[in-house]
Structures are given as C-alpha cells and as structure tokens.
Amino acid sequence: MTHFGIICPPVTGHLNPMIALGYELKQRGHSVSLLGWEQHREMVEATGIHFVPILSPRQAPQPDQKITSSRRMRLRHKLHRLKQRLQPVDHQAYTQSNGISALRIALAAYQHWSAIALRAAPAVIKAKGIDVLLVSETSYGGSTVAEYMGIPFITICVGIPRHQSSAVPPYMTSWPYQLALWARIRNRLTYAWLDILQRRILRLLNRYRRDWNLVPYTTLTDSASPLASLACLPKAFDFPVSLPHNFYFTGPYINDICRKPVTFPFDQLSDKPLIYASTGTLSNQASVYRCIAAACDGLDIQLVISLGGKGRDVALSNLPGNPLVVDYAPQIELLKRASLVITHAGLNTILESLAQGVPMVAIPGVLDQPGAAARLERSGAGKFIALKQLNAKRLRKLIQEVLQDPTYKDQARQAQAVIQQSGGVKHAAAIIEDVLDLAHISV
Structure with missing residues (x-):
C-alpha cells in the first residue's frame, strides 16, 4: 500500500474535496497524510486522515543534505527577501475587494502558501515516509517539492482547470465560449496579462528549482504532473477544449463523512x-x-x-x-x-x-x-x-x-x-491507483 501526502491551500473550497479524496484512498487500504495548518487539524483527523502540521518558513527545518552549505545560505537570503515583501493573505481585505484587487490578494496568498510548502514540506515528507503527493493545482510549490524529493505526484484540480487554450476564456472571466478570431485574441492577451500577475510566484518557484538543480519553469502550467491531472469538474460541464491524454474529468469529490456536523x-x-x-x-x-x-x-x-x-x-x-x-x-x-x-x-x-x-x-x-x-x-x-x-x-x-x-x-x-x-471520488481514486501501477510505482 502507498503512503499519500496531500498538499493544498488552507481554505475550505480546497480542503473539502481533497479530504474526500484522501478518505476514499484510506478506505482502499492506503495511508494518507494531509500537510496543513494547525487550525484544520480537527476536521482532518475526524476522517481518520493523519494530520501533519506545516510550519511557517521561519520555524521550518532545513531540507535534507542534498543542498550544500553555500546553496543553503543563498536560499536563506532569498527567502528573507521574499518574506520582507510577502505577508499572509489578508482575509478582511480580500472579502472587501473584488475584480483585479481580490485576484492580486489571492495570488499573493498562493505565493505565501507555496513559500511555506517549499521551505517546510521536504523535511516533513522525508520524516513521514510519504511515497506519492496529491497536489492541488494552485499549490504551485507542491510539484517542485515532489521533484526535489524524487517522488511522483498527481495534480488535482478542485476548481476550474487552469488550461490556457485560446478557445477557452480565462478562468477568472465570465466570458462565454466563442470561437471567433476576436475572442481567441482577447483570451490570449488576457492569459498574457495573467502571466504577468503571476510572475512573482514563478520567480519563487524557479529560485528553488535552480538551487535544487531542477529545470526552471517557463509558466505555472509547467507545474502540472506528467503522470496525471484529475479535475472535479464533469467533462460535460466544461467548455470544449483539447486536453493532454493524461487529463481526466472525474466528477466532484463529495463525502458527507468528511463534513463537520x-x-x-x-x-x-x-x-x-x-x-x-x-x-x-x-x-x-x-x-x-x-x-x-x-x-x-x-x-x-x-x-x-x-x-x-x-x-x-x-x-x-x-x-x-x-x-x-x-x-x-x-x-x-x-x-x-x-x-x-x-x-x-x-x-x-x-x-x-x-x-x-x-x-x-x-x-x-x-x-x-x-x-x-x-x-x-x-x-x-x-x-x-x-x-x-x-x-x-x-x-x-x-x-x-x-x-x-x-x-x-x-x-x-x-x-x-x-x-x-461520472464516478466522482471513487473514479478518481481508481485512476490514481491505475496511473501509479502503469508507471510501475508500487501501490
């Protein structure tokens, strides 16, 4: 049996489906640990999933000895510079904002959470003996951590998938699906603008990737798993789009037992x-x-x-x-x-x-x-x-x-x-097991 580790943003919209998926894998005989924030310990442990607290960057232990002393010093310096300009998400400011302002605040939160995962997760994964990571699509640091640790990972899309096709309007717009040339140009320009907004996250990831001798990302879409990406969205509910062979629409991950009474x-x-x-x-x-x-x-x-x-x-x-x-x-x-x-x-x-x-x-x-x-x-x-x-x-x-x-x-x-x-969470768990089996990874 496999020991799965879950990395996702510490918000209910991500936690509920990821916990439901983890619970299903646990029912199939696997071990499941969620790397999270202390305030979510009770809701995680109520399902029988093992909770592993992620420490803040300041408190986190160093990664293992794959990093030389000189590289570790550079990493500390870069992290210090990051912390000077990056603060945790301001929930009050977020809920009082909309449009671009709220998007900027949310992206800053993703950057902050990624920084914590990059800094703290490697030591935790090594200590707990985690074999495979299940990484929420917007937990951008998770894929880099998995590559650094040399373990497989699978991307889980609990929201609208972030595929950047010129035929599909960007996820943060309510534009209808249109194939007209002007609509494709509008979509492509908006994706370019979104890449600019997300460049701080990309820079953060690439600092670690260079220090860990990993190939830098060109865009955040590079963080998707080469094994499989699973979407909670039913295929019939998404816009028509050509997707990689390893992208699976599974339907929603819902399990009443994962909800607090x-x-x-x-x-x-x-x-x-x-x-x-x-x-x-x-x-x-x-x-x-x-x-x-x-x-x-x-x-x-x-x-x-x-x-x-x-x-x-x-x-x-x-x-x-x-x-x-x-x-x-x-x-x-x-x-x-x-x-x-x-x-x-x-x-x-x-x-x-x-x-x-x-x-x-x-x-x-x-x-x-x-x-x-x-x-x-x-x-x-x-x-x-x-x-x-x-x-x-x-x-x-x-x-x-x-x-x-x-x-x-x-x-x-x-x-x-x-x-x-669609099969939902049971279908998703079966795909995960099949993908790992085909990749000759013990499950």
Whole structure:
C-alpha cells in the first residue's frame, strides 16, 4: 500500500474535496497524510486522515543534505527577501475587494502558501515516509517539492482547470465560449496579462528549482504532473477544449463523512419552496445578503442564508422578509430540500447543487467563480449576475425566471445524472491507483 501526502491551500473550497479524496484512498487500504495548518487539524483527523502540521518558513527545518552549505545560505537570503515583501493573505481585505484587487490578494496568498510548502514540506515528507503527493493545482510549490524529493505526484484540480487554450476564456472571466478570431485574441492577451500577475510566484518557484538543480519553469502550467491531472469538474460541464491524454474529468469529490456536523433548526423550516443562499467569500457581505433578502421578500418561498462562519464579521439585522440566517448550515441536507440555490459560484457549491438536481442563480465574485458561473449558464441549469450589476430588482427577476421555468430544473436533473455516472471520488481514486501501477510505482 502507498503512503499519500496531500498538499493544498488552507481554505475550505480546497480542503473539502481533497479530504474526500484522501478518505476514499484510506478506505482502499492506503495511508494518507494531509500537510496543513494547525487550525484544520480537527476536521482532518475526524476522517481518520493523519494530520501533519506545516510550519511557517521561519520555524521550518532545513531540507535534507542534498543542498550544500553555500546553496543553503543563498536560499536563506532569498527567502528573507521574499518574506520582507510577502505577508499572509489578508482575509478582511480580500472579502472587501473584488475584480483585479481580490485576484492580486489571492495570488499573493498562493505565493505565501507555496513559500511555506517549499521551505517546510521536504523535511516533513522525508520524516513521514510519504511515497506519492496529491497536489492541488494552485499549490504551485507542491510539484517542485515532489521533484526535489524524487517522488511522483498527481495534480488535482478542485476548481476550474487552469488550461490556457485560446478557445477557452480565462478562468477568472465570465466570458462565454466563442470561437471567433476576436475572442481567441482577447483570451490570449488576457492569459498574457495573467502571466504577468503571476510572475512573482514563478520567480519563487524557479529560485528553488535552480538551487535544487531542477529545470526552471517557463509558466505555472509547467507545474502540472506528467503522470496525471484529475479535475472535479464533469467533462460535460466544461467548455470544449483539447486536453493532454493524461487529463481526466472525474466528477466532484463529495463525502458527507468528511463534513463537520452542524446544528441547524430544522423545525423552523416550512412547507414552502426553499431557497438556500450561501455566498462564500463574496465582497461587501452585508450588502449582498440584504440584496438577496430584498429580492426574495414577498415571494412564496422560505429563504435560508448561511453566513459560512462569518457571523461575527457581518452585522445583519431586520432583513427584509425575515429569512432564517445561520452562521453555518448542513449544506448537503439543505440542498436535498432546496428548490433553488443562490451561490457565489464556488465550484464546490455548484457541483454539490447539481449533484442534487437543484438549479441556481449565481453571483460570482473572484478567482474562478466567474468562469464557473459562465459554465453554469451554458449548461442551462442556472443564470448568473455580475456583482457590479447586482441589485434586488435584477436578482428577483432571475430568481423568478429560474423558479418558474421548468427548463432550468430539467437541465439541473440532467447534470445530476451526468455527475452520478461520472464516478466522482471513487473514479478518481481508481485512476490514481491505475496511473501509479502503469508507471510501475508500487501501490
């Protein structure tokens, strides 16, 4: 059996699917360790997955003796310069931003997390005897760590895949799929601009790669595994694109046992159609929630709003229509009862909603949320409205359209059937085992 190590950003949208994948591999007899942040120890260990804390760069031990003393000194100096200009993600600034500002903050977070993994993970991997790494696509340092340690790794795409094809709009845009020449040129120029925004991450990786005698990356897409890349996205939900032979669409990684139990007042639910609203890390939270409540006020429905743990940061009182507002909600249970979901277009929520056959209205925020919203609308299972265009009147119109037009429900049910046939986390685990077996790596 294999000892798998998981490296992913310390955020729920990455942790939930990666933990579900790790749990499935553990059920197949493998050992699984998640290299993470101390605050997530409880949620990881509750599934039986071994939790290994990743120390900060300042506290982390040195990598093994493959690095000479002179190279180690240069590495320390470069890391010191990096820490002078790079701070951990400012969650408050992120949630109060949108567009390019939020994208810059998120990329700075990816850089920070990559720096920690590059500095701390090698010693941890060696000490724990990890054989194979499962690396989230945006954990850019994970592939370099795996190469340095001489162990195989597999890329896991828990969001919109970052493939850079001129026919596919960049993940952080809500542009529709178009084959016109002008659209391809626009896409290519936007990818070039995105490469500029990401160049600090690339420089960080290449500093380590040069010091570790690895071939430097040309772009961040070079960090994908040569063995396999797996996407939680069902193929039918993505834009048409030509992909490498080792890229697999597996469907979402969902497992109720990987979720922390949540207390919820089910006795307060009525017999009216349920609208469930969960907006993740959208900006201007209070104004968005008030807009959702105002849009639903007067409709013959019951609105449940989940704050996603932000209750202490979002001051809400006297919302129109008196919706049921909770800090956390048992999302899967509510999706089974819901007639409509209002979402920030986080891919996990979209896929979990489609897995229950529930149509959506999306209010995409940042990162790959616009791209996910564009794919949702293209699937016919929902509509989206840009955050800058959001007001109660427009949102109410979309809510009524999706609730009253049976086409959206029908398309959501078709997507549900596709997801059920995709195999999801079991299919992903089987692919991982098969790929390692074909590569003559013991599993």
